[in-house]
Amino acid sequence: MVAVAPAREAAVWAALADLADPEIPAISLVDLGVIGGVAFAERPDGAERLTVDLLPTFVGCPAIEVMREQITDRLGALDLADEVVVNLSFAEPWTSDRITPAGREALRTSGFAPPVTIGSAFGGELLTVLPIATCPYCASRNTTLENPFGPTLCRAIYHCADCRQPFEAFKPI
Amino acid sequence: MTDLDPTTRDALAELLLAMADDEFVLGFWDSEWTGIAPILEEDVAMSSVSQDEIGHARALYELLAEVTGGDADQIAFGRPAEGYRHAALMNHARSDWAFTIARRFLYEHADAVRLESLAASSYQPLADLAVKMRREETYHILHFDLWLKRLAEGGDESHARLAAGIDRLWPDAQTVFAPLAGEACLVAARILPDTLEAMRARWLERIRPRLEAAHLPVPTTPGSPGADGRTQRTDEFAWLHGEFTMVARSEEDATW
Numbered sequence: 001m002v003a004v005a006p007a008r009e010a011a012v013w014a015a016l017a018d019l020a021d022p023e024i025p026a027i028s029l030v031d032l033g034v035i036g037g038v039a040f041a042e043r044p045d046g047a048e049r050l051t052v053d054l055l056p057t058f059v060g061c062p063a064i065e066v067m068r069e070q071i072t073d074r075l076g077a078l079d080l081a082d083e084v085v086v087n088l089s090f091a092e093p094w095t096s097d098r099i100t101p102a103g104r105e106a107l108r109t110s111g112f113a114p115p116v117t118i119g120s121a122f123g124g125e126l127l128t129v130l131p132i133a134t135c136p137y138c139a140s141r142n143t144t145l146e147n148p149f150g151p152t153l154c155r156a157i158y159h160c161a162d163c164r165q166p167f168e169a170f171k172p173i
Numbered sequence: 174m175t176d177l178d179p180t181t182r183d184a185l186a187e188l189l190l191a192m193a194d195d196e197f198v199l200g201f202w203d204s205e206w207t208g209i210a211p212i213l214e215e216d217v218a219m220s221s222v223s224q225d226e227i228g229h230a231r232a233l234y235e236l237l238a239e240v241t242g243g244d245a246d247q248i249a250f251g252r253p254a255e256g257y258r259h260a261a262l263m264n265h266a267r268s269d270w271a272f273t274i275a276r277r278f279l280y281e282h283a284d285a286v287r288l289e290s291l292a293a294s295s296y297q298p299l300a301d302l303a304v305k306m307r308r309e310e311t312y313h314i315l316h317f318d319l320w321l322k323r324l325a326e327g328g329d330e331s332h333a334r335l336a337a338g339i340d341r342l343w344p345d346a347q348t349v350f351a352p353l354a355g356e357a358c359l360v361a362a363r364i365l366p367d368t369l370e371a372m373r374a375r376w377l378e379r380i381r382p383r384l385e386a387a388h389l390p391v392p393t394t395p396g397s398p399g400a401d402g403r404t405q406r407t408d409e410f411a412w413l414h415g416e417f418t419m420v421a422r423s424e425e426d427a428t429w
Contacts, residue, residue, distance in 0.1 A: 060228010090301040149221035
């Protein structure tokens, strides 16, 4: 290897940093927490493979293939390895707690209530009641859930009784 | 491909196909509500729920394709109607809203019991997927529990229609837990941590108090489902099959 592995992996993370989520472009894939890990490895034929683990937010998310292409195109153009493979992984389930603080702020400023933290790490508790959401416009908690299902699998629809705005929330899951 | 012996592999394939077909067929039935549900919110909700189910089916078909060396699209769309292995519960057309809610209530709890068990499966790819799907299905459970209550308490007509739906679907709802030919093998290998009959008992414990609280009848017969619970196909399903395979049949071997 030419460079030490951590530096090369850091270069991969840096290259991915501004790839936008196809459904909510305000947030990047990295801040959304769907990049599970990146790794370089030697193939049996001696060539080098760069594998990126992609953790889908929802199993049925129709944007998965778009994400896969975005990642492959971006990394493929950088000549980081002989081959780039995006591996769909459920080994570590994506949960909304994986969204970074920067990602939460990006959601809020673009009109999406970020998901409440539910301690939903692997093996954590499942929801037993539908969560409340804080209005992303006026910060009121005087809001009502209009529909736990929204325009994409990961979104729910709320209404703020104070500023009288309908808004969407990223579902805690 | 996996390193399972042929008998275990066939048994696992049978389980994956049964689960995938349940999700796939119900996803297609309820996607028919898009645009014509009783309220706008349910157009959105039922579309989203159906997208979840078809997404789950896709993931399960892909797992199945890895196990058997087949092709997920071919398994999903390339079989004749009689080759599907969904529970008889999914043989019925969607009918009215109360009937749809009755089926969703019965199925979501059955699916939840199944996923809870499989989260501890010794076949790790299936356990991983079950853990993930369970988190999503929690939203379905909360939603359809609420609808059951809403229709049960809504008035005489909604209560009567819901009760009729539960009554009509009850025998076929048991077939989600119909015995599989390879079940003993799966249980021995801990791929299936519980027997289907044990899961059915757990499901009954869970839905009975909810039905009672809603003053809905809890039928007592029949008991255990027969071995033919996943092989009977109806004219209604044959029609749906014609619909959902239409695009695949129109241009065989097309790629997306």
